Amino acid sequence: MEELLKRPTKRRGFYVEMRLLHKNGRQQQQLEKNSCFKYYKWVLWFSLTLYFFSSYFISHNKPIPLSRTHFSNSKSNLPSRALIESVNTTSLQHPTRGALEDLKIYVYELPSKYNTDWLSNERCSNHLFASEVAIHRALLNDDVIRTFDPYEADFFFVPVYVSCNFSTVNGFPAIGHARTLISSAIQLISSQYPFWNRTHGSDHVFVASHDYGACFHAMEDRAIADGIPEFLKKSIILQTFGVKYQHPCQEVENVVIPPYLSPVSVRKTLEKAPVSGRRDIQVFFRGKMEVHPKNVSGRFYSKRVRTVIWRKYDGDRRFYLQRHRFAGYQSEIVRSVFCLCPLGWAPWSPRLVESVVLGCVPVIIADGIRLPFPDAVKWSDISLTVAEKDVAKLGPILDHVAATNLTIIQKNLWDPDVRRALLFNDHVQKGDATWQVIRALSQKLDRSYRRSEVSVQ
Ligand SMILES: *[C@@H]1O[C@H](CO)[C@@H](O)[C@H](O)[C@H]1NC(C)=O
Numbered sequence: 156m157e158e159l160l161k162r163p164t165k166r167r168g169f170y171v172e173m174r175l176l177h178k179n180g181r182q183q184q185q186l187e188k189n190s191c192f193k194y195y196k197w198v199l200w201f202s203l204t205l206y207f208f209s210s211y212f213i214s215h216n217k218p219i220p221l222s223r224t225h226f227s228n229s230k231s232n233l234p235s236r237a238l239i240e241s242v243n244t245t246s247l248q249h250p251t252r253g254a255l256e257d258l259k260i261y262v263y264e265l266p267s268k269y270n271t272d273w274l275s276n277e278r279c280s281n282h283l284f285a286s287e288v289a290i291h292r293a294l295l296n297d298d299v300i301r302t303f304d305p306y307e308a309d310f311f312f313v314p315v316y317v318s319c320n321f322s323t324v325n326g327f328p329a330i331g332h333a334r335t336l337i338s339s340a341i342q343l344i345s346s347q348y349p350f351w352n353r354t355h356g357s358d359h360v361f362v363a364s365h366d367y368g369a370c371f372h373a374m375e376d377r378a379i380a381d382g383i384p385e386f387l388k389k390s391i392i393l394q395t396f397g398v399k400y401q402h403p404c405q406e407v408e409n410v411v412i413p414p415y416l417s418p419v420s421v422r423k424t425l426e427k428a429p430v431s432g433r434r435d436i437q438v439f440f441r442g443k444m445e446v447h448p449k450n451v452s453g454r455f456y457s458k459r460v461r462t463v464i465w466r467k468y469d470g471d472r473r474f475y476l477q478r479h480r481f482a483g484y485q486s487e488i489v490r491s492v493f494c495l496c497p498l499g500w501a502p503w504s505p506r507l508v509e510s511v512v513l514g515c516v517p518v519i520i521a522d523g524i525r526l527p528f529p530d531a532v533k534w535s536d537i538s539l540t541v542a543e544k545d546v547a548k549l550g551p552i553l554d555h556v557a558a559t560n561l562t563i564i565q566k567n568l569w570d571p572d573v574r575r576a577l578l579f580n581d582h583v584q585k586g587d588a589t590w591q592v593i594r595a596l597s598q599k600l601d602r603s604y605r606r607s608e609v610s611v612q
């Protein structure tokens with residue numbers, strides 16, 4: 156249930172538009188109240204006063220519980236709520252509520268070796284695979300979706316951080332231990348709680364934010380050879396990896412999630428240069444571009460796409476191409492019109508999120524990639540897709556767009572809702588990345604043991 160629009164108008168009376176999203180088919184019901192102002196004035200005033208009093212006494216720091224019953228369809232209640240929320244939306248409207256079907260998630264409390272021990276390395280909660288940390292944290296901080304009673308839970312979140320064991324040699328995450336760590340966590344929960352065994356884990360949720368997701372390997376051939384571990388095959392995997400074609404690493408119930416990017420770092424960058432500011436770089440890419448990529452078991456890094464970009468466009472005045480790491484690269488993205496997002500070893504890339512949230516049009520070069528949260532982000536409206544085979548024609552393709560529909564794409568891209576959907580916050584905000592995950596789970600309620608029980612009764 157959610158209210159989308161409330162605004163007092165200049166006319167006498169309040170113009171209240173409410174949308175009630177119902178369980179079955181999201182029926183929309185709109186209420187307009189223009190008349191009866193004199194009568195409502197007092198009712199409003201009274202409910203307002205009552206509301207502030209009661210909420211004050213209920214709790215100071217907890218969000219006000221807004222359950223379905225709270226509305227109780229009493230008409231005098233509706234306008235008063237709407238009015239209050241137009242006064243201060245952020246403090247009163249609970250963000251996780253709304254169209255989420257009263258969904259409940261139980262978060263297992265595992266020994267710290269499975270998760271929080273890794274946070275002793277600060278990088279663990281900030282690097283591009285850190286959605287495994289961010290989703291866990293957001294769920295722990297939520298007191299509407301999260302339940303402490305596993306018997307009323309629709310889903311069970313198993314918080315295991317597998318991407319934080321950074322190799323001392325090259326600094327990349329060593330995920331060789333991922334399978335053992337997760338398997339050990341499942342061993343633990345299945346012996347101590349009854350919930351895993353009753354569904355074989357099909358209402359249990361894991362994050363696999365590494366290159367080839369639930370296959371837990373950075374190289375595709377090895378990932379495919381290893382496959383998804385048997386013990387995860389019935390569960391729901393939140394993974395960054397996704398393609399539109401059949402692939403062994405997504406043959407499991409899954410939700411494609413965005414790679415992690417710190418909202419704080421984004422905010423800092425945008426304070427210095429707003430999304431709609433001046434963009435003096437036409438085409439930007441910073442990252443690994445090998446002139447002679449190595450043949451690793453029959454595959455070349457980035458399928459040689461980045462090699463072509465470097466060979467063809469280094470020195471072209473429209474292109475700003477850099478091969479070395481630079482900590483301040485966000486300030487370059489916010490100065491750029493087009494940001495190239497070519498595949499690496501895996502099709503997805505952190506640049507997708509970085510470009511979108513910093514207002515640079517992502518140019519996706521990764522055939523068949525499946526992008527996160529298509530219900531919330533209309534990717535075809537905010538990005539460009541260039542086929543891998545056409546990478547040598549990037550120059551004319553981008554020139555053409557710049558001369559035709561660039562401003563339309565930028566206008567779509569700069570919509571704050573798009574930015575919000577791709578960022579994970581410490582506290583779930585309506586429409587943010589964790590909220591989108593929860594929404595995706597709410598479409599999988601057929602896997603919930605509790606719901607199936609209810610429907611049998
Ligand atoms: C709304 O409430 C929040 C938290 O109580 C506060 O930080 C914010 O300034 C308020 N906004 C307005 C517009 O009053």
Ligand SMILES: *[C@@H]1O[C@H](CO)[C@@H](O)[C@H](O)[C@H]1NC(C)=O
Pocket residue numbers: 320329330331332
């Ligand atoms: C971290 O990774 C290394 C290399 O893969 C591995 O030897 C080690 O066991 C891992 N550490 C833990 C605690 O799993």
Ligand SMILES: *[C@@H]1O[C@H](CO)[C@@H](O)[C@H](O)[C@H]1NC(C)=O
Pocket residue numbers: 345346347348349352
């Ligand atoms: C779940 O099943 C496993 C394997 O059959 C068994 O060892 C374990 O004791 C069961 N867990 C519970 C809580 O009954």
Ligand SMILES: *[C@@H]1O[C@H](CO)[C@@H](O)[C@H](O)[C@H]1NC(C)=O
Pocket residue numbers: 450451452453454
């Ligand atoms: C790449 O290496 C594989 C063996 O690992 C070989 O079969 C293949 O011919 C090589 N490809 C090229 C283009 O060199």
Ligand SMILES: *[C@@H]1O[C@H](CO)[C@@H](O)[C@H](O)[C@H]1NC(C)=O
Pocket residue numbers: 535536537555556559560563564
């Ligand atoms: C912009 O134009 C390109 C072709 O030049 C097209 O592929 C793309 O879909 C268009 N995008 C929008 C949002 O109109």
